[in-house]
Amino acid sequence: MSFSLKGKxxxxxxxxxxxxxxxxxxxxxxxASVALANRTNDYSEALAAELRQQGHRATTYPFIDLSRRGxxxxxADVARDHANRLDIVVHNAGGCPWSDLEMLEDGxxxxxxxxxxKACFWLAQAAIPTMRANGQGRILVTSSVSAxxxxxxxxxxxxxxxxxxxxxxxxxxxxxxxxxTVNGVxxxxxxxxxxxxxxxxHAIAALGRHIPMGRMGDADxxxxxxxxxASDEARYITGQTIVVDGGATLPETGYAVEDRxxxx
Numbered sequence: 168m169s170f171s172l173k174g175k176x177x178x179x180x181x182x183x184x185x186x187x188x189x190x191x192x193x194x195x196x197x198x199a200s201v202a203l204a205n206r207t208n209d210y211s212e213a214l215a216a217e218l219r220q221q222g223h224r225a226t227t228y229p230f231i232d233l234s235r236r237g238x239x240x241x242x243a244d245v246a247r248d249h250a251n252r253l254d255i256v257v258h259n260a261g262g263c264p265w266s267d268l269e270m271l272e273d274g275x276x277x278x279x280x281x282x283x284x285k286a287c288f289w290l291a292q293a294a295i296p297t298m299r300a301n302g303q304g305r306i307l308v309t310s311s312v313s314a315x316x317x318x319x320x321x322x323x324x325x326x327x328x329x330x331x332x333x334x335x336x337x338x339x340x341x342x343x344x345x346x347x348t349v350n351g352v353x354x355x356x357x358x359x360x361x362x363x364x365x366x367x368x369h370a371i372a373a374l375g376r377h378i379p380m381g382r383m384g385d386a387d388x389x390x391x392x393x394x395x396x397a398s399d400e401a402r403y404i405t406g407q408t409i410v411v412d413g414g415a416t417l418p419e420t421g422y423a424v425e426d427r428x429x430x431x
Contacts, residue, residue: 170394170395171197171398172194172197172397173197176252176254177199177201177256178204178253179203179259180204180205180286181206181230183206183207183211183214184210186259186354186386186389189389189390190257190389191218192218195223197394197398201223203215203228204227204230204260205229206229211227226245228245242256243293252301253304254301255307255397257393258308259308261309263279264278267320283330287331303347305350305397306342306348307349307350307351308331308349308351311324312412312415314353332351335350337406338406339405340405340406349406350404352389352396354411355411356375356383357388357389378414379418381413392409392411
């Protein structure tokens with residue numbers, strides 16, 4: 168089955184690298200015109216240029232101002248540039264400065280909530296009028312398994328992502344009669360080769376041994392789930408998240424994986 172987005176207009180935040188770039192590529196390959204919003208414009212510009220060379224329609228927008236007004240302006244610009252159309256919004260931008268709870272500062276908490284959680288509200292709020300006028304829409308969010316499991320130094324990130332999942336349920340319920348679906352994907356450990364200490368071959372292999380499927384995921388694993396949720400085939404799904412983690416959240420502890428497959 169091929170999930171087509173032909174004729175759709177899709178806005179993706181955090182679109183320059185990693186999961187965001189993979190989502191943009193899959194959407195473009197499926198026929199969508201893609202709007203790339205990213206803090207680091209160089210990455211999104213390079214990706215957009217690559218896509219245009221392949222015959223796709225791709226435009227870039229800065230994603231720096233996370234205020235309600237700033238995000239409303241971003242959505243208005245995208246809709247204006249695409250003849251008042253906006254079919255799909257993917258809030259993929261996210262991140263976290265890790266910090267032990269007792270050392271967490273006000274600014275760190277505010278930044279994590281602004282980027283991961285509050286931006287969901289402002290993006291949806293800005294996109295709803297255009298989607299409603301067009302009779303349909305897809306609002307998608309990259310959440311995280313951190314919403315359901317704990318990581319040291321990440322209580323603020325887990326709280327933000329748990330809030331994202333609650334937003335997805337609440338917004339999905341509220342917008343269902345407008346034919347606007349709201350869903351998300353919860354990635355587990357996703358390999359980012361060459362990006363920091365966690366991107367080394369050794370780290371990727373070591374973490375993979377603790378995952379039931381025996382490997383870390385890659386960005387396309389998330390992008391394919393997003394493509395399904397953006398497609399017409401997912402038209403009767405709303406208020407849900409798909410966990411894409413190779414089974415990492417299934418065992419009670421990592422020791423269960425080692426006991427089952429003898430991985431030390």
